[in-house]
Amino acid sequence: MKYLSEYRDPKIARSLADQIRSTASRRWVLMEVCGGQTHTIVKQGIDELLHDAVEMIHGPGCPVCVTPLEQIDRALHIAARPDVVFTSFGDMLRVPGSESDLFQVRANGGDVRIVYSPLDALEIARRHPDKEVVFFAVGFETTAPANAMAVWRAKQLDVSNFSVLVSHVTVPPAMTALLASPDNRVQAFLAAGHVCTVMGWTEYEPLAATYRVPIVVTGFEPLDLLEGILMAVNQLEKGRHEVENQYVRSVRREGNRPAQDVIGKVFRLVDRQWRGIGMIPSSGLGLREEYAAFDAELKFGVSVVTATEPEECHAGDVLRGKMKPHECPAFGTLCTPERPLGAPMVSSEGACAAYFNYGRFRSAAAKA
Amino acid sequence: MTSPVDGPNCPVPHGVYRQIQLGHGSGGKMSAALLAERFLPHFGNPTLTKLGDAAVVDVASSRLAVSTDTFVVRPLEFPGGNIGTLAIHGTVNDLAMMGARAKYLTAGFVLEEGLELLTLDRIIAEMARAASEAGVVIITGDTKVVERGKADGVFINTTGVGEMDAAFMPAPERARPGDAVLVSGPIGRHGIAVMAVREGMAFEAEVESDTANLSPLVELLRGAVGSAVHVLRDPTRGGMASALNEIARAAGVGIMLDETAIPIPGPVSAACEMLGFDPLYVANEGIMVAIVDHDSSELALAALRAHPLGTEAVVIGRVVPEHAGLVALRTAIGGTRVVDMLPGDQLPRIC
Numbered sequence: 001m002k003y004l005s006e007y008r009d010p011k012i013a014r015s016l017a018d019q020i021r022s023t024a025s026r027r028w029v030l031m032e033v034c035g036g037q038t039h040t041i042v043k044q045g046i047d048e049l050l051h052d053a054v055e056m057i058h059g060p061g062c063p064v065c066v067t068p069l070e071q072i073d074r075a076l077h078i079a080a081r082p083d084v085v086f087t088s089f090g091d092m093l094r095v096p097g098s099e100s101d102l103f104q105v106r107a108n109g110g111d112v113r114i115v116y117s118p119l120d121a122l123e124i125a126r127r128h129p130d131k132e133v134v135f136f137a138v139g140f141e142t143t144a145p146a147n148a149m150a151v152w153r154a155k156q157l158d159v160s161n162f163s164v165l166v167s168h169v170t171v172p173p174a175m176t177a178l179l180a181s182p183d184n185r186v187q188a189f190l191a192a193g194h195v196c197t198v199m200g201w202t203e204y205e206p207l208a209a210t211y212r213v214p215i216v217v218t219g220f221e222p223l224d225l226l227e228g229i230l231m232a233v234n235q236l237e238k239g240r241h242e243v244e245n246q247y248v249r250s251v252r253r254e255g256n257r258p259a260q261d262v263i264g265k266v267f268r269l270v271d272r273q274w275r276g277i278g279m280i281p282s283s284g285l286g287l288r289e290e291y292a293a294f295d296a297e298l299k300f301g302v303s304v305v306t307a308t309e310p311e312e313c314h315a316g317d318v319l320r321g322k323m324k325p326h327e328c329p330a331f332g333t334l335c336t337p338e339r340p341l342g343a344p345m346v347s348s349e350g351a352c353a354a355y356f357n358y359g360r361f362r363s364a365a366a367k368a
Numbered sequence: 369m370t371s372p373v374d375g376p377n378c379p380v381p382h383g384v385y386r387q388i389q390l391g392h393g394s395g396g397k398m399s400a401a402l403l404a405e406r407f408l409p410h411f412g413n414p415t416l417t418k419l420g421d422a423a424v425v426d427v428a429s430s431r432l433a434v435s436t437d438t439f440v441v442r443p444l445e446f447p448g449g450n451i452g453t454l455a456i457h458g459t460v461n462d463l464a465m466m467g468a469r470a471k472y473l474t475a476g477f478v479l480e481e482g483l484e485l486l487t488l489d490r491i492i493a494e495m496a497r498a499a500s501e502a503g504v505v506i507i508t509g510d511t512k513v514v515e516r517g518k519a520d521g522v523f524i525n526t527t528g529v530g531e532m533d534a535a536f537m538p539a540p541e542r543a544r545p546g547d548a549v550l551v552s553g554p555i556g557r558h559g560i561a562v563m564a565v566r567e568g569m570a571f572e573a574e575v576e577s578d579t580a581n582l583s584p585l586v587e588l589l590r591g592a593v594g595s596a597v598h599v600l601r602d603p604t605r606g607g608m609a610s611a612l613n614e615i616a617r618a619a620g621v622g623i624m625l626d627e628t629a630i631p632i633p634g635p636v637s638a639a640c641e642m643l644g645f646d647p648l649y650v651a652n653e654g655i656m657v658a659i660v661d662h663d664s665s666e667l668a669l670a671a672l673r674a675h676p677l678g679t680e681a682v683v684i685g686r687v688v689p690e691h692a693g694l695v696a697l698r699t700a701i702g703g704t705r706v707v708d709m710l711p712g713d714q715l716p717r718i719c
Contacts, residue, residue, distance in 0.1 A: 004641065010628070013701035045703010090715030103712075107387040116567070116643075116716060222701050338397050338711035348644050348715065358705035 007221030016226035024053035034192035035062035035349025042354040044222045057321035063139040064091045064347035068273040070307040071167045072097035079105045087121040088136040090114040118150035125162035137164040142194045145259035148266035163296040172203045173283035179211040188232040190218040193247035200255025212241045219247040276316030315342030325355035391712025395606030421462040431532040433468035438525040448577030452495030459528040460502045464583040465600040468530030475509040480519040502581040540618035542598040547687040548665035550658040552678045556636040559650035580654030592671035596664035601657045609648040612695045613709045625685035625697040643716045
């Protein structure tokens with residue numbers, strides 16, 4: 001397929017893997033930030049191919065996984081209302097809240113619908129003026145522009161029965177938190193290509209300089225990841241710590257200015273709780289005051305809904321790269337995709353789901 | 369909050385369902401659990417418990433295969449077919465996968481108040497055409513009408529009876545290490561065709577459902593290699609991955625696939641990339657998996673390719689003694705991964 005098969009060429013892949021193995025003088029520890037990258041790595045067996053040259057630690061870039069429990073409980077609370085059509089990306093429907101999930105709310109009679117774009121949710125609101133239509137706005141900087149655009153359009157068109165439950169997070173504060181942690185093991189990052197398509201990479205330059213860590217903006221196809229890993233290993237071998245761009249077909253240093261503008265118009269930086277990680281200051285996006293009428297939390301008075309995050313959850317260790325999914329004592333036994341204990345086992349971007357769905361054969365072989 | 373886990377203290381599990389969810393109809397693990405935990409304890413008998421595509425029973429001196437299937441699809445009509453063609457092909461194919469030749473069908477219709485009669489006419493006409501092509505006769509039927517909103521246009525149940533041949537009885541448990549895994553054509557077309565219409569999505573080229581009667585392919589295989597055909601399966605809901613997992617478990621063998629060999633049409637892989645779906649789990653209605661003795665695999669391929677439905681038939685993998693009960697895949701770049709059954713439906717991803 002055009003624009004895809006050329007990034008999956010087996011011959012080039014093997015040659016890149018050979019270069020990485022011959023360049024690495026020791027086993028380096030790299031973190032891929034984004035869950036989409038984790039899935040390619042595990043699905044294609046890249047970690048297995050490079051086992052002796054690099055250790056891949058899987059990062060926190062799974063929007064479903066880091067959405068806090070209380071935000072899920074708020075979503076469940078709103079979705080159960082008879083006057084509400086609750087819309088969401090498909091990933092969120094199976095994520096466990098304190099007592100239920102959106103699939104169960106739907107089975108109980110709630111009107112929960114999967115949409116492919118927040119603008120589709122806005123369209124539902126325009127077609128059903130008698131209903132309150134709520135969109136669950138989760139994700140990193142990648143989904144923020146479209147979500148911001150939906151709110152901006154709703155205000156332009158005066159669609160008063162539309163609102164968003166916002167749980168947006170941003171990448172650089174999470175990377176800072178990881179690097180500042182005293183037990184950090186990450187020696188280089190593969191930054192998330194699509195986040196950088198929107199935001200560019202200037203935000204990462206001070207991080208690379210302060211923590212003396214190479215950061216390579218990387219795409220999602222097998223050759224993207226192999227090339228990104230090679231660039232990071234080259235920097236580590238030469239003692240450099242710069243921001244480099246592997247994903248040149250999509251990312252420019254300044255990013256996508258119109259997308260940044262619409263984010264800035266609608267959202268502001270707020271402190272945000274990350275599920276499994278905790279509070280990270282100025283790490284999230286919330287609606288600006290001018291758009292408060294579209295804030296589902298205020299509209300439905302659910303700010304009071306709180307949930308206690310369990311103090312010791314291994315999902316947090318996985319999200320911070322301190323534990324590999326299969327090292328968790330519950331992995332594959334008490335915790336499986338159909339009976340998940342934590343969100344990383346549910347989301348298509350979750351590291352536990354990647355290990356479970358693609359890797360069980362390998363971990364079984366490794367034990368044998 | 370209490371946790372069932374000693375040590376890790378994660379959010380409580382919700383795998384214990386109190387109501388039916390859509391995932392119970394996905395053909396994945398939730399469907400399997402529904403059967404095993406709810407139905408079999410009450411209905412279980414040696415014939416049913418085999419859970420084949422069709423049941424095999426002896427009546428007087430003849431051996432018969434019986435299969436039933438209920439069809440619900442939105443939209444009712446889609447590129448390549450409609451719910452009526454599916455209702456014929458689905459049941460005829462289930463019989464063919466047991467090696468049976470379909471003879472008779474019954475048809476039951478649940479009609480929703482307000483269904484356009486012109487739509488119903490088109491469905492029935494296509495159904496009749498598909499039945500005649502497959503050489504089956506609809507010998508009895510039933511109609512019921514329910515209030516508007518209590519059904520989705522029309523639901524159809526068909527039950528088929530076919531004749532068995534004692535010399536040709538493929539079955540999932542007959543897969544043996546060394547066997548070749550063949551597929552008769554490109555995967556994923558039905559699921560993507562239906563979804564594209566339902567969700568109003570346009571792709572680079574229109575995808576047509578592959579819905580088709582597979583019995584001519586089965587006849588060709590039977591003629592060419594006979595009992596060297598160990599397993600036949602039409603990978604409908606749950607897709608190729610679920611069908612192969614069921615075979616691996618039934619036979620207690622492993623299956624190793626070659627990613628580069630699996631035929632996936634361009635528009636199907638484009639749609640799947642966009643939605644975050646894996647084509648291995650997308651429904652098919654007109655292809656089959658054949659697991660064939662290694663020595664007969666070339667003959668079997670040639671036989672399939674002689675028919676218009678089988679021109680793109682290929683070997684996609686082999687049955688192995690290792691990792692019994694698991695399906696694995698060698699990736700294009702040389703890694704390996706597991707191809708497990710999904711719990712429920714595939715969910716479109718966030719980004």
